[in-house]
Amino acid sequence: MLNGIPINYYIMLSAVLFIIGVVGVMARRNAIIIFMCIELMLNAVNLLLVAFSTLHQDASGQVFVFFVMAVAAAEVAVGLAILAMVYRNLKTIDIDLLSRLKN
């Protein structure tokens, strides 16, 4: 069924999604939104891994996506715990205010 979608369409789509994630990280101040943009970047890479895995008929790419998902889940759990603790102590998750790590 999947005849005729060139791989560079997938490359472009992944690049655009990745760039949107990068812009989000640079343009937002809310730490949770920044986490979500990092998830977006991870997903762009995952999509490209699956596309190349299908192109080369090699399941290793999809297994690697599986591991990326596990690592992303661990990252989100620890990161959100840190954010919850920071919010409990400082009552803010504004990145610009947190950049000093002190006071």
Added chain:
Amino acid sequence: MLGLTITQWLFGILSFLAIMFALMVVFTRNPVNSVLYLVLTFFCIAGHYLLLNAQFLAVVHIVVYAGAIMVLFLFIIMLMNLNADTEPRKHIVTRLIAGVIGGMLLVVMVGALKGAEHLTIIRGGASQIGLVKNLGQVLFHDFLFPFEIASILLLAALVGAIMIGKRDTNINDKSITNN
């Protein structure tokens, strides 16, 4: 219809929706709306996985991302009582610079990745590698050791999240334990 197959139509629609929802994640002020748009983006990406005949990954993606991780985000946002009014905003110059840098990075990536046009996914529909049986065999034969390491990683993250989120018992003041 314009000489495109149904798969190409689906690819175009899903790509458009994914990019639109991803833009909304960045440009919406309310964090709760951002989370919901990110869930929609993940559903579009799961649709792409289905188009690439990676059924197992599509299901795992929906369950893990849209089901688990996004609910975690939503819980944390509701815990902190964030909304559009309390949302901090960067200065307009900073945001413009971020947009310009992103555009330049996109130009660099697109320019660097030109020349891959002659590769076309031909056997996608006939491929069986995305099915649970084949993926499981690869996972438990070739990648058994990384699989076990991933379980240790998840255990460490679990313990770490609990230790970080646990309220210090000798401070012991008003509010309840969050995590």
